[in-house]
Amino acid sequence: MITIQGKGVSKGIAKGKLYFYRRPDTEIVKQTVSDLDAEKARLAEAQAASIAQLEALAEKCRAEASEDTVVLFETHAMFVEDEDFVECITSVMEDENCNAEYAVREAGEQFAAMLAAMDDPYMQARAADIRDVAGRILNNLMGIVPGGIDSEEPVILAADDLAPSETLQLDKSKILAFATQGGSGNSHTAILARTMGIPALCGAGATLEEAHSGRLCYIDGETGVLYIEPDALTLAAMNEKYEQQQEMKKLLETMIGQEDITLDGRKMMLYCNIGSPEDVAAVHLNDGQGIGLFRSEFLYLSASDYPTEDEQFEAYRTVAQAMKGKRVVIRTLDIGADKQVDYFEMQKEENPAMGLRAIRICLNRPEVFRTQLRALYRASAYGKVAIMFPMITSVWEVRECKRACQKVMAELKAEGIPFNAETEIGIMIETPSAVLIADALAKEVDFFSVGTNDLTQYTLACDRQANDLGKFFDPHHPAVLRALKMATDAAHAAGIWIGICGELGADLEMLPTFLAIGIDELSVSPAAVLPLRAAIRQSIAKTCTLEKLGC
Amino acid sequence: MKQFDYTITDALGIHARPAGLLAKEAKQFQSVCTITKGDVTKKLTQLMMLMSMGIKCGDVVTIKAEGADEDAAIAALEAFFKANL
The missing domain is CATH 1.10.274.10 (PtsI, HPr-binding domain)
Known part of the structure; x- marks a missing residue:
């Protein structure tokens, strides 16, 4: 038996053969041939x-x-x-x-x-x-296998690390769990695993090597351990834990159809984060009450050229219709920083997290923005679509976004294409700047949604992608939580709702603090909905305190 | 050699789908089947070239078949154009 200790980033037990992801060598080199x-x-x-x-x-x-x-x-x-x-x-x-x-x-x-x-x-x-x-x-x-996995049966997928564009191309039906040498809890592999509700560990280091391919493994996403060919004792322990997990899953299923309300009657909107239309199935399975974050990047990351208006419209409409009138918050393109797309031909930046990303790209390239907004407004005729702009730091940015929306609506109207003129517009609160001027921003929009990973990164000056910043990257830091409180107070003063769509939203330990702060919505990966619902239904909002804010 | 002229009525012209079907149709015969628009002539089995001719709705094309089974070929092609293009 070989035991590999990593960091557990998505809970659950899985057993299967290890498959080491081979990065397709797509570089084509001209070679002279003799024969x-x-x-x-x-x-x-x-x-x-x-x-x-x-x-x-x-x-x-x-x-x-x-x-x-x-x-x-x-x-x-x-x-x-x-x-x-x-x-x-x-x-x-x-x-x-x-x-x-x-x-x-x-x-x-x-x-x-x-x-x-x-x-x-x-x-x-x-x-x-x-x-x-x-x-x-x-x-x-x-000899490149499309879908990346050359195996008939589902596998535990191991890799050094996976880029977002790579995870998109993987054949998900063949993946039981992820194990990566590098990466962190905020990496995209971790986020994907949580959306799929399958175990994942990262930071396994060099001991996770290709030579282990094909061997039977057990992975525990909670403790972050991978056992290769486990001995009898470990096997028995893992099987027991697996049984418990199945039992827990059954118990949680009793939460399906229940209301998200505390014992003292405070309602919470419990929504889901998704990355592509195919994730809607998981939302239905886990009884999510809406989509709090639909990352539109998948359309851009999986393509080799700008996605057309029709392609985007189809994706948004599919999700809006599938959610049958429940709210679907679609975030406009959030690339740059760690998500790079070749055809955008972005200049290389020293510090991309603070560079040209997300809404900054959209405001600099009105044609790209216009295409996406047209697709979003066209989809608004088919369900309850809400549009959300990421990486906002200034009021003028929001006003410019709204002008772009007005322009698109006028165009659609002139063309006789149906859309919902009352489509909600919201922004992400993920920079300290947005928190500090939240009162002014709240007057411009219909809702706020807090991206806790980025808010933590920018508030604490800690790179979310870095492996070795572990203890310094702390979303529970009082500074982050106070920022959350400031944004919430500003939202409520203006009469709008505020949610959390970052990973912190699924943190059960933080739920009392969120209730004390007055958060209205939590948007989490589909697999986190039912445990959170069970916790909400056992809480008393009135008795929750702000002690974690250190004030 | 047999031939006929045809005016394209399909709104999209000879786009990928009918081009593919047309090439498939032409391959069934031994005869060399060609299409001419203006001064450009291509074999019907040259799928990519056929698409690159950019034949649109309203264009007049000439179809020719030459070979042992030219009668059958031209009849089949004429029927194909009437049904699909």
Whole structure:
């Protein structure tokens, strides 16, 4: 048995085989080859594999009766063997005496560029199909598995650390738990694990190595321990804990359908944080009363170019409709800092957390902002959408955002497109600046939502991504809690509601303090809803004190 | 050699979906099937080239088939254009 101690960042027990995530080596290097025929044979093999995959996809869609998708995959399969395309690949290989990877990418780019140059927007968009096809052939040439997990059965996924764009591409149905060498409780892997309600540990260090791949493991997300091939004693202990976990889960299910109200009648809005439309299933499963934070970044992180208005509209509308009239707070794009997207072509910053990020990008690039706002307002006709702006530090920023909203509404009205003119507008409170001028900000908006991770980072001058700041990064710090109280007092004085959408909201130990401060809403990962509901229903708001604020 | 002229009536022109279906149709025959718009001629089996011609609604194209089964080919293609484009 090997025992690896890390930091538990998402509770639960899981057992399964360890699978070490291999970062696809997507860098294509031009190489001179000596045996051109062998290279052509590799290409033919990759083409055959691509066609087989596409035919299987088409077959699957045929079974699901989505005829348009069937044709799409069939067309892609035809692209793979298109005479001109193949001739172009082969001639690059022959002319430059180079490897198939390089030739496929060159040919793909040439054909994509040809379509992109046409004056028809529909055909321009087909350039993406060509790139998709070239990408598939490349994956097959380089042995890259889409979804990142080359295993039939679900696994415990180990990695050095995972970037947000990588976690998005993972096939979630194959993941039982996460274990990473680096990372922290605030890393995106940890947040994803909590949303999925599966165990995770981070900071496992170099002892978590690739050589352990394929071995049977138990992971305890509470204690942060990973046991590789556990001995009989450990096995018995883990199995017992697993049974207890199942028992607890059953008991918590009795909370489904209950109201979020304290014993003395104080109501709390208990909402969920989600990162993509597919997370809505977890919200329903855990009986979340709304969405307090829908991170729109997934649309940008998972794409290789700016997502179109229609793509965004579809995602927002899907969630708004699925929530059937319950509030859905959608946060406008929050990239920059730790979430980087290549096609934004951002300049490298010395200190990105304080750089051009979130609303600052939107205000600097009105076209990007306008596209997202149009999609949001169009979706507002299909449910109770609320729009939330991140990283606010000044009143003028909020006014500029509201002007952008007005402009978009006027456009939609002129075009006869339905939207809800009463759509709520709110802001994130995540900078000390926003706390200090909360009274002025509260007059401009319909609600506040506190991002505790960033508020802690900026208030305590502590990088949330850093591994070794552990004890200094303290969301329970009286300074953070006093900031929360100041923002709440300002919100209530202006007659608006305030919530917490950061990880701190799920901290059961903090619930009495939140009740004492007067927080109106808690938005947490779906798996945290029922334990929190049970705690709320046992609380007495009147007797809660502000002692943790140290005043 | 057999041929016919056709005016595209589909609002999107020869977009990806019908282009794919058209290439598939043409592949069934031994005859060489081509499409001409203005002075550009491409084989119907050249899917990407076919798409790159940018054939739109209202464009007049000429379809030709030449080979052993040209009669069957041209009949099938004419039926295809009428049904899909």
